[in-house]
Amino acid sequence: MCGIVGILGRAPVAEQLVDSLKRLEYRGYDSAGVATLENGALARRRAEGKLKNLEARLEAKPLGGHTGIGHTRWATHGRPTENNAHPHATERVAVVHNGIIENFRELREGLEAKGTVFSTETDTEVVVHLVDNLLKGGVAPVEAVRAVLSQLRGAFALGLIFAGEDDLMIGARNGPPLAIGHGDGEMYLGSDAIALGPFTDTISYLEDGDWVVLNRKGATIFDKDNAIVHREAIKHLTATALVDKANYRHFMAKEIHEQPEVVGHTLARYVDMATERVTMPVKLPFDFKNIQRVSITACGTASYAGFVAKYWLERLARLPVELDVASEFRYREAPLRKGDLAVFISQSGETADTLAALRYAKAQGAYTLSVVNVPTSTIARESEVVLPTLAGPEIGVASTKAFTCQLMVLASLAVAAGKARGELSDADEAKLVHSLVEIPRLMSEALTTEPHIEKLAREISKSRDVLYLGRGTSYPLALEGALKLKEISYIHAEGYAAGELKHGPIALIDEHMPVVVIAPYDKVFEKTVSNMQEVAARGGKIILMTDARGAAEATIQSLVTIVMPDMGATFAPMVYAVPVQLLAYHTAVVMGTDVDQPRNLAKSVTVE
Template identity: 45%
Template sequence: MCGIVGYIGNDNAIDIVINGLENLEYRGYDSSGIAFLDEGNIDVVKCVGRINNLKEKLSKEYKNFFSNIGIGHTRWATHGVPSDVNSHPHLSMNGKFAVVHNGIIENYLKLKEELEKLGFTFKSETDTEVVSNLLEKLDDGDFLNTVFKMKKTVEGSFAFGILKKDTNELIATRKESPLVVGISDSGFYVASDIIAILKYTRDIIYLENGDLIHFKDNSYTIYDKNDKIVNRELKHINWSVETATKDGFDHFMLKEIFEQPKAIKETLLRRLDEDNNLNLDGLEDLLDSDLKRFNKCYVVACGTAFHAGLVGKNILEKAFNFPVILDIASEFRYADNFLDENTLLIIISQSGETADTLAALREAKRKGAKVLSITNVVGSSIARESDNVFYTFAGPEIAVASTKAYTTQLVSIYMIALKIGRILNNISKSEYDEIIENLKLIPDKIQLMLKDTQIYKSIAKKLKDKSNCFYLGRGLDYYTAMESALKLKEISYVYTESFAAGELKHGPIALIEDGTIVFVIATQRKLYEKVISNIKEVKARGAKVFEITQFDDSNCVCDVKILIPKTIEILMPIISVIASQLIAYYASLAKGNDVDKPRNLAKSVTVE
C-alpha cells in the first residue's frame, strides 16, 4: 500500500499524477514514484521520502517534458524496506511493463522462484516486481489478454495500474483493494481514493471487486471478475477538493477537531425532524423488517472505530435486550462465530475500505447475516457491499488520527440504537426524548470547549520529555481512555497505555513511579468514588494526575482538574474525548512531530 494515481488523455500525465499523489499524502507513505511513456519506452522516476523529493528529481531529469499517459504511487513498505529500488512503479526485467500496486501478493515467493528458473532477475525485495516480470512472461502481444492471465495467476489482494511499452493504453484492476475511475472531457483518471482526482473531475465510477478497466483510443471498457464486459454506474460527487483544505488551520487534525460541532450537527439533524422523530435513510428495509428475528448482534471494527463500538455497546444492548458482542475485525474473521440469518452485524469504518473489516463483512454475508455499516465515505466498498449503510456526515477526514469521524460514529450508533429500541419497545419514550434532546445540545458544548484550549497546551508541554503515560477510566470512561491512549501514542509517539481503573492492583500499578503522568477520565457519578480511590492509589506512588471530569468537587485529589461541559452520562464519551484529542494534538506539536502524517501509519489500511 498506499496510494495509486493514473491518467491517460490530452493533458500532461506527469503533472496530473504528481498532483494526485500530493492529494494522497494524508494516507501516509515512505516513498513515491511515477512511470510514463517516452517515445514508446517506459521511463520511471522514484525515490524515498516526501513527494517534493520526487518533484525535484523530475525537474532535473524531465523539465517541461510531456507525456499523455502515466501511473504513480505512494508506498508504505509491506515487502522490503523503504528504498529507492523498492519504491513503485516496478519495471519488468526488459522494461516492457510497469506496475503500481496496493495490496499483498500471497504467492509471490512461489511465482518468483518459477520466474528465476526461467532466467528473470529481480532488483527489489517487493512482491510487485514479481507481477511486472510475470506480465512479461505471460505476454502474448495482446495487452488486455496478458493482464487477464496475470489476474488468474496471482493470489491475494491487489489494485494494479499497468503500462506497456509501445502501447498508449492503461489498464487498472482491483481485488479487495479499492480503485475509483474519473471521467472528464480531457481524459480518464484512476486512483485509490477520490480525493486524488477531484481537482479534475467529480464524475466517478466505483470499480467492483474483481473489475478491470481498459483505457484505449479515447474510450474505456470495464470487465467483471469473469472477464465479461459490464457497465458500471457513473456517479457525480457533490463535495470538492476545497472541502479538504486546511482553511487557515496549521494542521488538518486541528481543523477536524474544530469541525466536530458542525459534523455532529449534520449527522444528527439530517435525520431528525421537528418532532424529534428519527428518519434513518438507508435503513428502511432493516427497520421495516421483523427486528425481533435477531437474536445476536456483533459489532466489528478496527482501531478508533472499534472504540466507538465499545462505547455504543451499552445502548445497543438496551435496544435489543440481549448481549452485543464486540470484536476486532482482524480477529473476528478467523474466529468460530455463530453467524446466521438471525444475526445482525454492525460494521464501523471511516474509510469504508479497511481490509480486515471488509473481509469480516464478506464472511458474515456468506453465512447469511444481515450487515449494517456505519461509514463516512459514500460509495466505498463497505458501503456498497452492506445490506444497509448509515453515513456519518463528517466530511473528508484527512489527518491520519481520526477525530470527527469518531464522534460522528458515536452519534450514529446512538441514533440507530434509539430507533431500534423504540421499535422493539426496549427504550421508553421518555428515555428516547432525554437522549435526543441532549444529543442536540452536544455541538454547542463542544464549541464551548474549543473556545479556550490553553489548559491543553500547558498539559501537552509536560508531556514533551516523557516517554510513557497512562489513561484510566471505569465503565464508559474506560472505552474513552482506550481511544485517548491511541490518539496520544499514534501522533506524539509517547508510549501510552489505557487500563480499566479497577484493574490497577492486578498488575498495572507496578508501572507507576515518581513523576509518571496519569490521565483519569471520570464522568460517571456511580463510579466516581471508586475512581477517586484509584487516583489516591497512583498519587501515593508518585504519579502526577490529570483528571478529565464534569464534576466540580471541592475535595479534588488530582494535580490538575480539566473541567468539561456536563451532559447526561451516557453521552459523556462524546464530550470527554475532545479533551484527549486536544492533549494529543498539542503534545505532538510540542515534540515537533508531523501531526497529520505520523510515522508508519496509513489513513486507510487496505492490506490485512
Template identity: 45%
Template structure:
C-alpha cells in the same frame, strides 16, 4: 495504504499527478513515483515525500496550457531512415523506432550523433488555444527566407507564429566546434538570426557556450511529414521569462528557414535519476500544421500519466522499491496498491524464464508477469493484463501506462479501491476522491475484478474476464474547501475544531428533538432483521473498534440486545458461529478497510444481515452491505482520526436509541433526555474547544513523559483506549488505556512520580468508584490529569490538573470526554515536533490485510 493517481488529458501531467499525490500522502508516503507517456515513456521515483519527486520531474512535464500539438518523427524501418531516438538525449516524447516504422513518413538524417528520434514542433501564441501538428513541406530553394511559416487551425484559419529576437538563440549560434556534437556535416549552423540575415555560414560555429546549456544536442532534420507524437516543447528563454508554455521561437539557418525548439528538460539517466541534457530540433521551412489527434479537445497536448505514494509492504523504503515498476523491456509502467500473496512462487517461475528483477516488491513481479504473457500471446496488451491478473492471488488496485498506447490508462481492482473521475475531455483514476475533486465531481466506482481502459475520448469498463459492464456515474458529496487546511496549522487541529459542525450534520434530519424520536431511513430495509436479531456483532479496526465498543455499551444498555464487538482482523480466523438471525454492523471511516471488508464478506457468506457505518459515500462497504448509515463527517485527512470517531459514536448512539424506541426498552422521559443531550453535543463541544490554549499549556508539562496511563469506566473505558491510541499515534509516547478497576491487576506497579495518569470522571453512575481510583494513583505519587464536570469538587481536589466538560446524560459522555484527549495528544505531539498529520509508519486507510 498507498495512493494512486492517474490522468489522461491536456493538463500539465506533473501538476495534476503531484498535486493529487500530495493529497494522498496521508495514506502512506515512504516513497513516491511518477510515469508519463507523451510519445515516450519516462519514469521518475524516489524515497521520501512527493515534494522530492516533484523536484525531480522536468519542466517539460509541467506544460499543457495554450496551443500544444505534438509533432514527432522517429527513425525506424520501412521508408524512414535512421535509428531510434536515444532515450536520454532525444526531445521528450520522441517516440521509439516503432513510431517511425508505423508512420512510414519520417525522414531523419542518420549522421547526427544523438540519434534523431525526436523532431519536435509546437506552434502557437501565448494566448492560443489550438494545437497544431500534421504535415511539413520543405522547400530548400529559398534559403534565408525571413518570413514566418503560416499556420492554420482545424477550421483552416491562418495565423502568424511568434518571432523572437536573434539574441535569444545566440548561445546556440556561438557554440564552439569542439563541443558541437550536433553540428551537421554539411555545415548547417545551429541557428541564424530571426531577421533573415545570414548566420555564421558554412562550417562549424564558434564561440562561448552558456553554462546551463553545456549538454545541448542539435539535429538537422529533413522532414517531409510529421506524425503526431504529442511532443510538448518550448524555448528555454521563454520559460525563464515565465511566459506561457505555448510560446514558440523561430530562427533561420543560413541556407534554410529553420524552426528551433528546445526541450528544456532534464532527461533521466539509466538509473532513473535525471542529468542535464537538452534536445534541440531544427525543421525545414514552409511548414504547415493542422489540428490532429495529438491534442485534447481544448488544443492541449494529450498526456497519459500516473503517480504513486508508497507505504512499504514488501521491501524497504528506497528508490528501487518505489513505484512505478516495469518489466525488463521498459515498455510500460505499473503502480499497485495491495498485496500479491503468491508473488514468491510467481517470481521463482519468472526468474527461471530469464526475467531479472531490480526490486524486492511484489508489484514488480506483477509487471514481469504481464510482460511475459504479452510476449507469449498473439493478443492485445489489455488481454495480457487480464490473463496476468487471473494468475494473481491477493489484492490489487493497479494503473498502467504503455509507451505504445499513448493517451491510454489501464486500471483494475480487487480488494483495493479505485475510482474513475469523469471530466470534459479528460479522465482521472485515483485510490480515493481527494486528488480529483478539484477537476470533477463525477465519478465511477470500480468494483472487485473490474477493469477500465481510459482514453481522452472516454472509458470502457469490463470484468477481468472481459465481460463489458455499464457503470453508473456518481456525484461526489465533497468539495475542494473540505480537503484544504483552511488556515489551521494541521489537518488534525482543523478536524478537531470541525466536530461541532460535523456532528450537527450527522444528526440533521435524524434526531428529531421536538418529536422526541430518532429516524434512520438507511436502516428501514433491515429493521425487521434488527428488531428480531438474536444478537448484534460489531466488527471494526483501530479507532473504529473503540467507537464500536462504545456502541456495545449503548445498544445493550438502551435497547437490551446482546452485542459482541470483534476486531475485524481476527473475525475470520476465529471461525465465528454466525446464524441467519444475527446482524453484523461493520464500522469504517473509509469504507475500504481490508480486514473489515473481509469480516463483512465472511458474515454475508454465512447468512447474516450486514449493516455499514461509514463516512465515504460510495465506498465498497457502502455498496456491499444490506443497509447502512453514513456518518457525514466530511473528508478526514489527518491520519489520527478525530471527527470520524465522534461521528461514529453519534451514529451508534442514534442506532441504540432507534432500537430502544421500537422495542420500548427505555422510559419516555429518559429517552427524551438522552435525545436532548445528544442534540446539544455540538454546542457543548464548542465550549470544550474554548479551553484549547489552556490544554496546550498543560501539554508542555508532559512533552517528554515516556509513558501515559488512561483510566475510564463504563461508557468511558473505550474513550480511555482511544485517548491512549491518539497519543501513541502522533507523539510516539507509549500509552495504555485500561478499565479503571483493572489498574489494581497490574498497571498500578508502573505508577510513580514520573507517570502521568489521565482519569475520565464524567459519568455520574461511576463517579465514586473513579474518585477511589484517583486516590490510589495519588497515594503512589502519580501525576493526575482528570477530565470531569465543573461541579465535581472531589475529583478537582485530588487532581494536579483538571479539564472540565459540560454535564450531560451518562450515555452521551463519550462524545465530550474524548475532546480534551484529542487536544492533549495534538499539543504534546506538536511540542515534540512530530508530524501530526502523517505520523511515521501509519496510513489513513489500511487497504491491505
C-alpha cells in the same frame, strides 16, 4: 454540511454566489438557494436537490443585485424541500444558517403567541422572525441582530442581509466556522476559504462567539461580549484548493474544531428534532424485536466507537453485543446465526480486514449494516444497510471528526433499537434525543479548554509513558486517548478500565507517570476517585477530565483538572473525545512530529 456564502459586490452577484456554492459541494447538501437585493428589495430563488436545479431557476428567472447571500442546505429541522431551503426571508431580512438552534421550539412558541405565522419546518425561521419583529419596531439592523444573538442557544453560523441596506451584511459564528473575505471595494462571507477562493486571497476567520458587520470598505468584528476586536487577515492560496487547513497549523487541528458542525449535521440525518424522535434514513430490512445478538467489527479508532456502542446497545436496547477487531474476527471463524445483526464501522469503507469480516458475516446469513464516511465505498456497496457519517473529508491520518460522527450514528441506532424493542418509552426517547441535540453545543464548549490543555501538553511531552483510565463508556475512550497519543506523538500510552488498576497496571505508577482519568460525574464516579487516590499515594501525576461537580468532589493534591461542561453521562464520550484529542494533538506539536502524516501510518488500511 451546510455551506454559506455572501457577497457585497460591484456587479451582479447571483452567478458568483452559485459558483462559490459549487466549491462547497464536497460538504454535502440536499437543497440550495440565493437571495439578493434588487433595487433595495429582497428577492430569492431556491431549489430542492443539486445546484443545477437552482441554476435552472436562475436561468428562467434571473436575479439582479450587487448584494447577496447563498446557501447549500443539509436538512436538519424539516424535510429537504424547496420551501425549507435557505435563504429564509421576510420583506425586511434574509438569513442563511448552518448548525442548530437548540431552543428554537421555545422561541417559536413565544413568537406564535404574539401572532407570528411560520411557513417552514426549520429552526432557522425563528431567527428571521426575531430579527424581523425588531426591524418592524424601528430597531436598526445591527442592533436587532445584536439583540437576537443573545437569545439563541446552540452551535450555529449565520449570514444576514436587509432590505434597503445595499451596503450591509452581518455574519455570526457560534461553533461552525465562518470566514471574511477582503476585496478591493468588495467584501465576502463564507463557510471556509475554499468558498471565497475565486474572489480574494485575503481571509480573516471569526472565532467562537464573534459576529461581524460588513460593508464594502471593510469589517467591524465584535466578540461574544460585544466588544470590538481585531482578527488577523491572512493570505490564502485557495483558488484551486479542494480542501485546505484554513488558519490552522494542521488538518488535525482543523478537523477537531469542525466537530460541532459535522456532528450536528450527522445528528440531523438521524433525528427529527421537531418531534424529538430518532428516524433512520433508510428502511431497515429487519425488526429489532427479532434480533437476538449484535456483532460489531472494526479496526483502530472505529473499533473504540464500536466499544462505546456496545455499552449503549446493551443498556438502552438490552441487546447482547459481541465486539471484535476485524483482523481477529475474520480468522477465528466466529459462529453467527442467520438473522443476527453484524455491524461494521470504517471511516474509509475500504478497510481490508473489515471488508473481509463483512463478507464472512454475509455468508453466515447475518444482516449486515455498515457505518461509513464514504457512501460509495466497497463496504457500503456490499452492506444491506448503510448508515453514513457526515464528517466530510478527513485528511489527518489520526481520526477525530470521523470518530465522533460514528458515535453519533451509533447512539442514534441504539436509541432506535431500544424504542423498537419496547425498552424505551416515548418519554425516554425524547429525553435521549434532547441529550443528543445538545452535543454540538457542548462540543463547542469543550473546545474552550484548549489553552489549558496546550499548557498541559508541554508537561506530557516530557514523559516516556502515559496511562489512561476510565469506567463505563469512558473506558473505550481511555483506549482511544492512548491510541491518539501513540499515533501522533510516539509516546507509549496504554488505556485501562479504572477497576483493573490494582490487577497489574498500578505497578507502573511512580512520580514520572502521568495518569489521564476520564470521569464525568456519574454513578461510578466515587469508585474512580478511589482509583485516583491509589495513583496519588504512589506519586502519580493525575490529569482528571470531569465536570464541575466531579472537580469539586475529587479533592486530591496531585490533581490537574480539565473542567468539562455539565451534561448527562450517557453520551458524554462524544464531548469528552474533544479534550482527549486536543491533548494528543498539542503534545505531538510540542514533540515536533508530523501530526497529519505520522510515521508508518496510512489513512486507509486496504491490505492486511
